[in-house]
Amino acid sequence: MAKDYDVIIVGAGPAGLTAALYTGRAKLNTLVLDRMGPGGQLLNTELIEDYTGFKSITGAEMAQRFEEHAREFGAQLDYGTVTEIWSDRCWRYVRTEEESEPYRARAVIVCSGGEPRKLGAPGEKEFAGRGVSYCAICDGAFYKDEVLAVVGGGDSAVEEATFLTRYASKVYIIHRRDEFRATKLLQQRAFANPKIEVVWDSVVDRVGGTETVGWLEVRNVKTGATGRLDVGGVFIYVGFRPNSELFRDPVKLDPLGFIVTDEKMETSTIGVFAAGDVRSQFVRQITNAVGDATTAAVAVTRMLEAMGDECQETPEELERETEVALQATAEQYP
Numbered sequence: 001m002a003k004d005y006d007v008i009i010v011g012a013g014p015a016g017l018t019a020a021l022y023t024g025r026a027k028l029n030t031l032v033l034d035r036m037g038p039g040g041q042l043l044n045t046e047l048i049e050d051y052t053g054f055k056s057i058t059g060a061e062m063a064q065r066f067e068e069h070a071r072e073f074g075a076q077l078d079y080g081t082v083t084e085i086w087s088d089r090c091w092r093y094v095r096t097e098e099e100s101e102p103y104r105a106r107a108v109i110v111c112s113g114g115e116p117r118k119l120g121a122p123g124e125k126e127f128a129g130r131g132v133s134y135c136a137i138c139d140g141a142f143y144k145d146e147v148l149a150v151v152g153g154g155d156s157a158v159e160e161a162t163f164l165t166r167y168a169s170k171v172y173i174i175h176r177r178d179e180f181r182a183t184k185l186l187q188q189r190a191f192a193n194p195k196i197e198v199v200w201d202s203v204v205d206r207v208g209g210t211e212t213v214g215w216l217e218v219r220n221v222k223t224g225a226t227g228r229l230d231v232g233g234v235f236i237y238v239g240f241r242p243n244s245e246l247f248r249d250p251v252k253l254d255p256l257g258f259i260v261t262d263e264k265m266e267t268s269t270i271g272v273f274a275a276g277d278v279r280s281q282f283v284r285q286i287t288n289a290v291g292d293a294t295t296a297a298v299a300v301t302r303m304l305e306a307m308g309d310e311c312q313e314t315p316e317e318l319e320r321e322t323e324v325a326l327q328a329t330a331e332q333y334p
């Protein structure tokens with residue numbers, strides 16, 4: 001059995017690092033696990049604008065500041081790809097790909113965020129990394145003076161299209177409706193940009209090319225007319241799929257797969273909380289991710305105070321519970 005913690009935080013994005021800051025301040029022994037370095041989606045974002053107190057800050061700098069702040073209060077940050085979370089009366093268990101034995105903590109806060117949704121168009125998978133991208137900040141610079149397309153109409157699509165005009169000679173935004181859902185400010189900026197052309201009411205039916213992406217087959221959903229758009233690359237921003245498939249036992253999810261919590265951010269699995277983009281909620285911004293995380297961390301602190309010694313098992317009980325947990329894991333991963 002790996003070392004025990006008061007709280008394990010799954011994910012080191014804004015929510016995870018904020019939760020770690022607060023549990024650290026409460027002197028809880030805190031481990032943060034992430035399959036990549038700290039920062040989460042901040043690292044895929046060039047500029048964060050209008051986060052209270054910061055008119056503008058790069059995603060990388062914000063990630064670094066969040067990390068340093070969390071570490072200052074003693075949180076331990078480690079690499080770990082979490083594959084499974086489960087719970088018994090007193091303990092929560094977190095299994096990672098890297099460790100043969102699960103980690104164990106009194107509480108877990110799941111801040112695992114999510115991943116870009118795929119379009120599902122033929123050619124998308126085939127050309128992934130060869131002209132199909134889900135991250136403008138990572139790949140934009142490879143497309144100097146090329147014609148690009150962005151698919152989607154949300155904040156990400158419209159914001160990243162504007163970012164891509166730094167490199168591209170022209171950027172089409174292909175959107176399936178006749179209005180964006182992106183915030184007005186981002187829309188205004190895109191509409192004012194002479195390099196951006198919006199292709200309204202349209203979907204991508206196929207991504208094609210030879211070695212790399214060369215064209216998109218685009219269909220107008222109102223008229224049914226199809227045509228080819230010659231592009232050197234396509235950036236897909238059609239939403240977000242939560243990383244919520246970590247629970248051994250059924251956990252309450254909303255119809256889109258986001259984790260449902262109560263007002264303390266506790267999930268339907270006892271002692272397991274959720275915060276940030278993985279949680280079912282109305283808005284997904286950094287500001288409310290850090291708000292969720294604060295609530296979760298305070299709720300965990302109170303829960304552990306209330307639990308006190310009540311959940312202190314005898315050594316026999318501890319051994320038995322550990323055995324049960326390990327056996328169940330062994331059955332799951334024969």
Ligand code: NAP
Pocket residue numbers: 119151152153154155156157159175176177180181203237238239240283284285
């Ligand atoms: P989103 O808001 O869910 O937008 C997804 C877009 O993709 C929508 O325009 C949607 O069209 C379109 N779409 C979905 N499935 C599609 C398909 N199969 N084919 C074509 N188009 C499809 O996702 P997001 O832009 O990634 O944003 C996620 C969250 O992060 C949001 O809450 C957003 O506010 C937040 N965010 C904020 C900022 C910022 O404030 N600067 C930046 C980035 C993200 P419909 O509109 O027709 O549904």
